Amino acid sequence: MIKKCIFPVGGYGTRFLPATKALAKEMLPIVNKPLVQYGVEEALSAGLTEVGFITGRGKRAIADHFDISYELEHQISGTGKEQYLDSIRKVMKGCIFSFTRQAEMKGLGHAILTGRTLTGMEPFGVVLADDLCLQEDNTQANVLEQMVKVFNQFRCSIVAVMEVPEDEIHKYGVIKGEELKDGLYKVSDMVEKPSKEEAPSNLAIIGRYILTPDIFSIIEKTPPGKGGEIQLTDALLQQAKDGCVIAYKFKGNRFDCGSVEGFVEATNYVYENLYLKGLA
Numbered sequence: 201m202i203k204k205c206i207f208p209v210g211g212y213g214t215r216f217l218p219a220t221k222a223l224a225k226e227m228l229p230i231v232n233k234p235l236v237q238y239g240v241e242e243a244l245s246a247g248l249t250e251v252g253f254i255t256g257r258g259k260r261a262i263a264d265h266f267d268i269s270y271e272l273e274h275q276i277s278g279t280g281k282e283q284y285l286d287s288i289r290k291v292m293k294g295c296i297f298s299f300t301r302q303a304e305m306k307g308l309g310h311a312i313l314t315g316r317t318l319t320g321m322e323p324f325g326v327v328l329a330d331d332l333c334l335q336e337d338n339t340q341a342n343v344l345e346q347m348v349k350v351f352n353q354f355r356c357s358i359v360a361v362m363e364v365p366e367d368e369i370h371k372y373g374v375i376k377g378e379e380l381k382d383g384l385y386k387v388s389d390m391v392e393k394p395s396k397e398e399a400p401s402n403l404a405i406i407g408r409y410i411l412t413p414d415i416f417s418i419i420e421k422t423p424p425g426k427g428g429e430i431q432l433t434d435a436l437l438q439q440a441k442d443g444c445v446i447a448y449k450f451k452g453n454r455f456d457c458g459s460v461e462g463f464v465e466a467t468n469y470v471y472e473n474l475y476l477k478g479l480a
């Protein structure tokens with residue numbers, strides 16, 4: 201059973217400056233809840249209760265968010281305002297949190313390698329909290345839950361993919377794969393941020409992964425790639441060549457909250473579909 205989930209939250213979030221000068225991008229709220237809490241709630245529902253953050257400088261608010269604020273608890277205890285803490289209390293009760301620091305931002309692959317101390321030699325989930333994934337309704341399993349099911353079937357690394365338009369493909373890692381059955385592909389190639397001419401398909405990797413622990417020794421041998429960063433995509437391609445990586449076309453909505461446009465889209469969606477209906 202997969203119990204661990206890591207959250208690389210070390211990025212600078214330059215697209216949100218100056219908001220992210222002193223505040224972690226992952227703490228920006230979508231309506232009334234920080235992005236990172238949505239991600240942790242998704243992990244908790246999928247049964248991944250051991251949550252590890254790979255943080256960087258200026259990210260202390262994340263640790264504080266998942267800790268008790270005695271002053272606040274004391275202040276609102278027994279008042280009608282207590283209900284506003286329900287969701288975070290549930291997450292704090294259900295999960296165990298640990299933290300490690302990525303001293304230098306050398307890329308997502310490097311961030312994951314830094315997380316080895318938190319995961320040990322078990323398969324684990326990875327959530328990039330700036331990708332917000334929401335079910336279409338509450339009968340649908342969330343994206344990580346769907347991926348855990350796929351993992352249980354294939355027992356190898358799983359990446360979540362979605363179809364993206366040609367003019368957006370350069371923002372993503374893109375896969376090529378043999379379709380095994382509807383929405384499941386055995387990966388044969390992967391390119392990080394390709395031009396539309398180089399892109400091997402329109403299937404882009406989003407910020408949800410399940411990784412097997414052999415990825416660590418592969419990342420150790422992975423040289424810096426696109427943008428001079430150690431790319432997870434490059435390590436995953438090696439893993440696919442050595443054994444098996446499955447790409448899974450997930451069901452549900454995904455918002456790119458690392459971009460201002462996606463962030464606004466997510467805010468409007470959550471406000472209309474969840475908040476106004478009393479579901480947020």
Ligand code: UTP
Pocket residue numbers: 208209210211212213214215216225254302304305306307308310311328329330458
């Ligand atoms: P992004 O490419 O979105 O970078 O990283 P960023 O710094 O967060 O944002 P911009 O582009 O400057 O606006 C993708 C994910 O990988 C994590 C980020 O926190 C984000 O979740 N990451 C990236 C790390 O944890 N460490 C790194 O060295 C690089």
